[in-house]
Structure formats: C-alpha cells, structure tokens
Amino acid sequence: MLGTRYFRYEVTGLRQNEETDRMNAPIRSSGSIFITVPYSRMNEEMQRITRMGGQIVSISPISTSSATAAEA
Known part of the structure; x- marks a missing residue:
C-alpha cells in the first residue's frame, strides 16, 4: 500500500479576511507560517x-x- 505524498x-504575507475568519487559528501579520497539504490538494491550496x-x-x-516502506 502506497502512502499519500505530503x-x-x-507562506508569508497572509492577511486577515473573511476566508481566514472561518479558520480556527489566528493569522500573524509578519513572519512565515507552514501549511502541510496532500499532493491531491496542492493546486487548491495554492489558490x-x-x-x-x-x-x-x-x-x-x-x-x-x-x-518509504519496502515493496517486499
């Protein structure tokens, strides 16, 4: 069984707007944040x-x- 690629x-420069208001985490005005997504959602997340x-x-x-599990 193959694992999902992540x-x-x-990301820098995120600002608070109606979409970020729906998130449970506050957005910092400076610095970087890290977002982890599966391969299948990469394009959606970029948008x-x-x-x-x-x-x-x-x-x-x-x-x-x-x-990385061996295919035995």
Missing part, C-alpha cells in the same frame, strides 16, 4: 493562499515512513 508550503494575499516562499516534500 508537501509543506512556507486559497493567493486569495488570502499570501506569497509562497517554498514548497518542500515531506517524507513519511509509510511512503
């Missing part, structure tokens, strides 16, 4: 970050132990 976005005024600084794959 990616971590480093959401853009709508919230954020800028993606980097995207990094996250390795999981289930994804």
Whole structure:
C-alpha cells in the first residue's frame, strides 16, 4: 500500500479576511507560517493562499515512513 505524498508550503504575507475568519487559528501579520497539504490538494491550496494575499516562499516534500516502506 502506497502512502499519500505530503508537501509543506512556507507562506508569508497572509492577511486577515473573511476566508481566514472561518479558520480556527489566528493569522500573524509578519513572519512565515507552514501549511502541510496532500499532493491531491496542492493546486487548491495554492489558490486559497493567493486569495488570502499570501506569497509562497517554498514548497518542500515531506517524507513519511509509510511512503518509504519496502515493496517486499
């Protein structure tokens, strides 16, 4: 069984708006935040970050132990 691939976005410049008000976490006005998403939602998350005024600084794959399991 293959594991789901996850990616971590480093995002800066998010601002508070009606979409971020629906989130349970407050948005900081400065600094970076990290958002982890599965591969299947990458495009959707990029669009959401853009709508919230954020800028993606980097995207990094996250390795999981289930994804690296040997195919015995």
